[in-house]
Amino acid sequence: MSEKTALAPDVPTSTAWQKGRRVYVRCGYNSPLNTALRHLGAHWDGTERALWTGSTKKAAVIELVRAREERKKAVEDVKAAGRWVHIPYDAHDLRARAKARCAVYDGDSRKGWWAMRTDEALAEMQDLVTKWRQRAEAARKEEERAHQQRAAAQAAAAAEATRQAARSRSEQLLADSGRTPTGEMAELHEISTRRMTKAAALDLARTPGSLVRLADGRRGIIVDVQVWFTDGEMASSVCWHPETHDQAHWDFQYTVAVVEPADAEREQDAQAAAEREDAAALNDLIEAAADLTAPRTEGWTHLPEEEQAGQITVVRGVTRFPAGTLTLTRDGQVRWQHPGYYDSYIATEGTTSAPAVVDRVRRLITAGNRERSCNPAGQQPVYFTVTARKHRA
Incomplete structure (x- = not known):
């Protein structure tokens, strides 16, 4: 088997070599060197993983390899000059312009960066990139604004649809009622x-x-x-x-x-209002009872039931503790008896025959037997029991 030998001192055997009467070259499939070798009549050798020609074309192959090396050195020189500009991937027209200016693309370590060959080309490309970014940013903002408008319109339409559905449901419920x-x-x-x-x-x-x-x-x-x-x-x-x-x-x-x-509800409301008004009148009377029957004395005087024309009994709070009894006597007197307050609980009573007070109490008692309650603001609930005594002959 023939040994691998160098084609020339300046051509590395990793790129091109000779074996017997064949000259081999290893290069990229779409590279300019590959194209030139094909035009020269080179063939593919799957074993060597390289193109080959006969030794009669050795000089031409050496010139093509040396041209490739010169091109590589020129590319590295352009990169080393540092005239770099980043061209966004979406800027297709700018990348085409960079290729037209023979710019060098670095696809390995600095993706998206192009090395320009002259200062003039660098200034031109930087200006084009700046303007492209401005247009792209303006387009992005416009698209974002349009998206927000579409989202707002969709949200408004959804909200209106929800309101319409709620309105229809409400109308149907009312109709069914x-x-x-x-x-x-x-x-x-x-x-x-x-x-x-x-x-x-x-x-x-x-x-x-x-x-x-x-x-x-x-x-x-x-x-x-x-x-x-x-x-x-x-x-x-x-x-x-x-x-x-x-x-x-x-x-x-x-x-x-x-x-x-409904008619029945109006009657209920009217009755409830009358009861509230009645409870308020009873509460006003009880609140003023101590003053209306002053002066008061300690202890209670027993009053037989047959001498009573009626009573208004008061209890307070959720436990309904006694809070006084207002009695209308048959001889036209009003007697207020109170059990006293915590912690003395001294029972007292007072009596009055004042016509205005007697008439006021009589109107409330003769309205009939009933129970009422009210909740004065800031006070405990108050409960009233009104009892009209029937006269026995």
Whole structure:
């Protein structure tokens, strides 16, 4: 087998060599040297992994290899000169311009960087790159603005679709209820401190289409329901429910379409208003009883039931502790008896025959037997029992 020998002292055997009557050259497939060797009639040798020609073309091959080495040195000289410019990959026209100016691309260590051959070419390419980046940035901002506009339009369309769906659902619920809407909307908020899952909370919530009565007495149909959980930490900072402050709880938020009250509801409202007015009159009377019956003395005088025309008994607080009795006697007197306050509990009573007071008490007693309650602002709840005594012959 023939030994590998050098073609010339300045040609490395790693690039070109001779074996017998064949001259071998190893080069890139698409390189200029490959093309030139093909034109020279070179053939591929799969064993040597190189192109080969006969030894008669040795001189021509040496010239082609030396030209390749000169080109490589010229490229390295251009790189060493340091006239580098970075051309973005998307700037296809700029890369084409750089190739036209015979710029050298560094695809190994500095991808995207091109070495220009002259200062003039470098200045030209830097200016072109700057202008390209400005146009690209302007286009990016325009696209971003257009994207934001499209997103805003989509969000607005989705929100409008949601509102339309809610409006249609509300209209259908109102139609199914058979009630007459007033056009007003209201919110009803309820809470629960029960331990339960979200599914259980949703089952516990009022159902859409239900009739509810708001705190101000208006009626409405529930058209939307929202349920969420508020933990203890959140409750301590945002919760407005004094009874559950610092306590974890479930919130039930209802959107209510206010409706006209039915005839029976109007009667109920009128009766409730009359009862509230009656309770307020009883409370005003009891609040003024001590002054109306002054002066008072210690101890109570027993008054037989047959001498009574009626009584108003008062208790206070959730435990309903006694807070006094106002009695109308048959001989036209008003007697106020009070059990006293903590911690002395000294029982006292006072009596008056003033016509205005007697008439005031008589009107409230003769209105009939009943029970009333009220919650004066900042005070404990008050409960009244009115009893009219029937005269026995």
